[in-house]
Amino acid sequence: MSNFLANLSENIKIIFSNPISLIILLGLVILLIAVIKFKSIKFSPKLISRIGIAIALAFILDIFKIYRFPNGGGSISLGSMIPLMLISYIYGPLIGLFSGFLFGIFKLIFDPYILNPIQVLFDYPLPFMMIGVSGVFKNKYLGITIGMLLRFIFHFISGIIFFGSYAPEGISPIFYSFAVNGFAIGGELLICLCLLAFLPIEYLVKSLKLNILST
Numbered sequence: 130m131s132n133f134l135a136n137l138s139e140n141i142k143i144i145f146s147n148p149i150s151l152i153i154l155l156g157l158v159i160l161l162i163a164v165i166k167f168k169s170i171k172f173s174p175k176l177i178s179r180i181g182i183a184i185a186l187a188f189i190l191d192i193f194k195i196y197r198f199p200n201g202g203g204s205i206s207l208g209s210m211i212p213l214m215l216i217s218y219i220y221g222p223l224i225g226l227f228s229g230f231l232f233g234i235f236k237l238i239f240d241p242y243i244l245n246p247i248q249v250l251f252d253y254p255l256p257f258m259m260i261g262v263s264g265v266f267k268n269k270y271l272g273i274t275i276g277m278l279l280r281f282i283f284h285f286i287s288g289i290i291f292f293g294s295y296a297p298e299g300i301s302p303i304f305y306s307f308a309v310n311g312f313a314i315g316g317e318l319l320i321c322l323c324l325l326a327f328l329p330i331e332y333l334v335k336s337l338k339l340n341i342l343s344t
Contacts, residue, residue, distance in 0.1 A: 152286055153247055156255055163258060167227050179216065180224065184232050186212040191236070196316070203284060203313035208324045210260050210280075210317065214273050217264030218334045225261025233257035248291040256283035269330055273321050281314040 191209035198204060213232060217225020233254040243249055259279035263272030285306050292309075293302025 149290055152290075156247075156250055156283070156286075160250065160255060163226060163230065166223060167230070170223060170227060176220065176224070179219070180228050180231070183212040183216040183228055184235065187232050188235065188239075191240075195320070196313075198309055198313060203310060205313055205316040205320070208317070208320045210273065210277065210321055211324055211328070213257070213260045214263045214269070214276065214321075215330070215333065217261045217276075218269070218272070218330075220264075222261050222264035225264045226258050227261070229258040229260045230254050244291050248287055251283050251287035251290075256280040259283065269325055270322060273325065274318060277314055277318040277321070281310055284310040284314065 187209045190211070191206045193207040195205040195207065213225060213229050216228045233256065236257065237243075237249060237253040242252070257280065259282075260273075260276040262279055263269075263276035266272035266275060288306025288310050289302050292306065296302050296305035
């Protein structure tokens with residue numbers, strides 16, 4: 130028993146002394162908490178259909194790539210995060226998180242770039258899940274900005290750990306990841322903000338919420 134406790138203590142020290150191990154552990158904890166929370170969702174046929182529509186619309190918009198980086202460095206789509214943001218505003222952030230999680234899983238299936246399981250976690254389910262956080266904020270511009278910033282953090286971490294070797298000679302992996310992911314996420318955020326300025330978001334959210342209450 131004493132040997133087990135000593136080994137456990139040593140392993141914990143190794144994890145907390147290594148920033149990368151700590152970040153990976155944090156990502157796994159976030160995913161575990163999210164999966165536990167998802168079990169509390171009460172699904173109805175209408176909710177399932179609307180989640181499916183939101184994910185399908187996100188995929189359609191994601192097909193239209195304005196720019197795509199080589200070596201799995203991400204891409205800029207035609208505002209593919211807008212449907213996920215909308216479902217979060219209509220049904221709340223938990224449904225938004227779940228929808229983003231599913232979108233990430235489907236994107237992994239249909240458009241994969243796989244190096245190892247941890248890279249998959251930080252490039253697919255976790256970052257897209259963060260778009261659901263936008264539903265926490267009443268201001269749509271602030272909401273999508275925070276959601277995209279959280280998405281950027283996960284891609285940024287993945288870029289440093291798993292794609293740092295793609296950095297040009299003399300360029301820090303941190304700077305390389307920041308530049309590539311900052312350009313990709315920043316560009317997509319700019320497109321989303323422009324679309325939000327022209328789309329009748331408030332009308333869509335109010336009408337769909339009234340439709341929910343009337344059923």
